[in-house]
Amino acid sequence: MGNVVVVGAGIAGIQAALDIAAHGIPVHLIEREPTIGGHMAMLDKTFPTNDCSMCILSPKMVDVARHPDITIHTCSEVEKIAGGIGHFRVTIKKHPRYIDESTCTGCGDCILVCPVEVYNHFDAGIGVRKAIYKPHSQAVPDIVIKDPDHCIECGLCYDVCGPGSVKREDSEQELVLDAASIVLSTGYSVFDAQKKPQFGHLSLPDVVTSLELERMINASGPTGGKIRRMSTGKTPESIVFIQCVGSRDMPLGRPYCSCVCCMQAIKNAILIKEKNPAMDVTICYMDIRSYGKGYEEYYERAKALGIRFLRGMPSDILADKNGLILQVENSETSEILMMHPELVVLSVGMGPAESLPDLARRFGIALEETGFVRTMHDALDTTSTLRPGIYVAGTAVAPKDIPDSVASGESAAMRAFRDAFRLRSA
């Protein structure tokens, strides 16, 4: 039987799984996190349509959950791969969830009684969750997970759970899956802004990253969609975005452009300006790369709204008792500006997923010098890895925005389907 294994359930992996399953090919969708959805589930709106990210992603997540030919394996990672094209054997390690997946109804009674609060990875560290939790309200599968590292064994959840789904003991499980072909869609990692210490992320409270901002302006995020200064909890009167943080940077060994940060900053600037017309919003950039369909028009719209595009980069963020200080040269006029914004947003770039080197070794595929997956040809074959039968989609190949990730998920699906189909007809 020709199965396909899709590793990584962000938007690219979800799209690939749906397309393959639409041909009647059984798909196993492997996800490390307790929910599918990837980074896209964390975002507020998406450019250039200003669609709510979750509103367009969630129906696809539900389609995946309901599809008779798709099996979701959350909290799971690939341990090893044997065989070759047409007859792969993929060993999966499933981490314990401490929940009976078949009986949990996702009602959330346990979450209400849990007394422990910890930082929520899903909120990029600015919000909290319980020790028994759902990463977010639209999690798929719609069940909870218990975090044994923070659980204090108070026992409240065991008592409150109607179906008795909360487990005291749980263990790692191993699963071996047959696959005709494999799609790798493991996504990206967000640049750690602390690697640019001159910008003071996590030492200056009013310096946040673009992902933290996304969670803040998201209506279902930790601040209920209100933009806040971390120092005072008040709404800032002025914001400066700094572009290319961790992108196009030779000393950091990250020479590539991250493709999304310009548009993401423009999008967030528009959303903020529309809600707070009096707020002073500036984007410090070196080049605005608004290259996609409808993107340049979007950029023009931002300018018309009164968002200031300042061509020049600060080299650091200083602070005194009056607040932040940024020295910037307007490179179009040579004028020096001393700016004192109340909030600074670092537009952090994309890098290869931290787990990628290890995965590449297990998969027997090659990586590029940048750490992203090497494909057969950078122009003509961007989905085949160097190992036949293993395809790659989304930001595992290179930084990509959502439309491009979806397209590459579709194209990897076509390749993976071909292998599975050949096996079935043989």
Place this chain on the structure above:
Amino acid sequence: MARTKGYPEALEKKLHDQRYYREDSNPEFTTKVKGISRTIAHMCYQCGTCTGSCPSAPRSTYRIRNFMRRAVLGLENEALTDPDLWLCTTCYSCTDRCPRDIAPTDVIMAMRNLAFKRDIIPVNFLKTVTAIYSSGHGVPNNDVNRAAREKLGLTRDPPTTHMYPEYLPAIRKIIDHYKLKANADRIIKEREG
């Protein structure tokens, strides 16, 4: 070359030159700056991070980014005759921060070298040469400093040519080898009589 669209000849010449078409551009200047500075000025993408880090910028019209542009475009005269060339403090902040791994400070030093070859140099820089020639120090010790040093429990003079004047001739030999003192004296005399 076939004439296109009836452009005037001069414009056509400009358009044909893919490199850069300002009349005063000298490609050799770019090469020379690169040779002396040993840095990759042509990789500059004009982000302005260097000016963002520069302590001289908010206090003057000096813009290091602008000099990087001149290095790339070969604008020799514009770079070497701009008095701002001498406002770099050589703090190396820009070199630390440039995302292209360029050393803008070294580009400035290379340009100063080239300017000096054309006798373009402010007199105070030449007086530094004279000071080093006579004392081994750009800023020689003085009585105020000596008193301060004594208070801190240090020797009145630092363990340099001030304490060991017998090493001065060697320093002078190096300076003389490059005719630095002779040129400095000549230019100071020309300017100050």
